[in-house]
Amino acid sequence: MSNEVDYFEIGSPDPEASKAFYSGLFGWEVGPPSSPAQYSMVNTDEGGLWDTSGMGGANWAIFYVHVDDVPAAIDKATALGATVALPLVDNGRIEFAQLLDPLGNRFAIWQPKGA
Structure with a gap:
């Protein structure tokens, strides 16, 4: 599974509009916010x-x-020119970080704990 894209996140100041758009376009099921951070899962865990x-x-x-x-x-x-946007986070279940490529595009890397 190494080096595969296998998760995504969308940030929106209007989550209901985003939910309607992506559900209508792709048939995604977006659950209700499940945390104080107002984070909703898409298609259970995708x-x-x-x-x-x-x-x-x-x-x-x-x-x-x-x-x-x-x-x-x-x-x-970083050796290849990326910058760290969100330093390493360890939430007990996964480790992840967000970076900016040399052109400013944000991406993230992650792995489950114990992997």
């Missing part, structure tokens, strides 16, 4: 939809690449 209205109202779409070693991938990415 992605997520953030309500960004309470955190600056940004819009984004980001893909997550499953890697074998998040710190090593951060090091390799």
